C-alpha cells in the first residue's frame with residue numbers, strides 16, 4: 514500500500530539525492546550505511562527496551578532505502594548490482610528489527626505472546642520477499658500484496674513509537690498479530706500469482 518507513495522518519496526528525495534551525488538557519495542554507500550544504522554539501532558535499542566528512540570532512529574535509517582534508489586536512478590546507474598545489494602541488505606534490516614523485539618519481549622519486556630508474535634513476523638516477513646525473488650528468478654513476477662516491506666516496517670515502527678510513548682504492550686501485541694496475519698496473506702497472494710502465471714504459461 515505504501516509503495517503508492519514511491520512517486521512522492523522520489524520528489525522528496527531528489528534534491529538531497531542530487532546533493533549527495535555532487536558530494537561524491539555513491540548509492541551503494543547510502544545502502545550500506547542505512548542498513549548498518551537499522552541493524553545496530555534495532556539490536557541495541559529494542560533489546561534494551563528503548564522502543565521510542567529505536568523507532569525514531571530506525572525510521573530515519575529505513576527511509577534511506579528509498580533515497581539510494583533515487584540516487585542510482587538520478588546518476589543513471591541503477592542496475593542488477595544495486596538491486597541485488599539493496600534487496601540482500603534489506604533482509605538484515607528486517608531481521609534485526611523483529612529480532613530486537615523478540616529479545617526484548619522474551620526478556621525484560623516480559624511478554625512471551627508478544628515475543629512469539631514478533632518471531633512469527635520475522636519468519637513470515639522473510640518468506641514474503643523470498644517468494645518474490647524466487648518467482649523473479651524463474652522469470653515470473655510476484656510483487657505486491659497487502660503487506661509489502663514498507664507496510665510491514667511502518668506498522669511495527671508506529672507500534673514501537675506508540676508503546677515507547679507509554680501505550681500498553683497490548684498495542685504491540687495486536688499490531689504484531691495483525692502483521693503476522695497480513696504477511697501470511699501476502700505470501701498466499703504471491704503464491705496465487707505465480708500459480709496463475711504457471712497455469713497461463715501451460716495453456
Ligand SMILES: CCCCCCCC/C=C\CCCCCCCC(=O)OC[C@H](COP(=O)(O)O[C@@H]1[C@H](O)[C@H](OP(=O)(O)O)[C@@H](O)[C@H](O)[C@H]1O)OC(=O)CCCCCCC/C=C\CCCCCCCC
Nearest residue numbers: 515516518519575578579600642661662663666667670671
Ligand atoms: C524522522 C521523523 C520521524 C517521525 C516518526 C514518524 C513515525 C513513522 C513510522 C514509521 C515510518 C516507517 C518508514 C518505513 C520506510 C520504508 C522505506 C522503504 O522500505 O523503502 C523502500 C521501498 C521498497 O523499495 P524496493 O522495491 O527496492 O524494495 C524491495 C521491496 O522492499 C521488497 O519487499 P517485499 O514486499 O517483497 O518484502 C523486497 O522483496 C525487495 O528485496 C526490496 O528490494 O520503497 C517504497 O516502498 C517507496 C515508498 C516508501 C514509503 C515510505 C512511507 C514513509 C511514511 C512515513 C514517514 C514519515 C517520516 C517522513 C520524514 C521525511 C524526512 C525527509
Ligand SMILES: Nc1ccn([C@@H]2O[C@H](COP(=O)(O)O)[C@@H](O)[C@H]2O)c(=O)n1
Nearest residue numbers: 540541544578581582585591592595596
Ligand atoms: N545501491 C543501490 C540501491 C538501489 N539501486 C536501484 O534502485 C532500485 C531500488 O530502488 P528503491 O527506490 O526501492 O531503493 C534497485 O532495484 C536498483 O535498481 C541501485 O542501483 N543501487
Ligand SMILES: [Mg+2]
Nearest residue numbers: 578579582599
Ligand atoms: Mg533502496
Ligand SMILES: [Mg+2]
Nearest residue numbers: 578599600603
Ligand atoms: Mg531496499
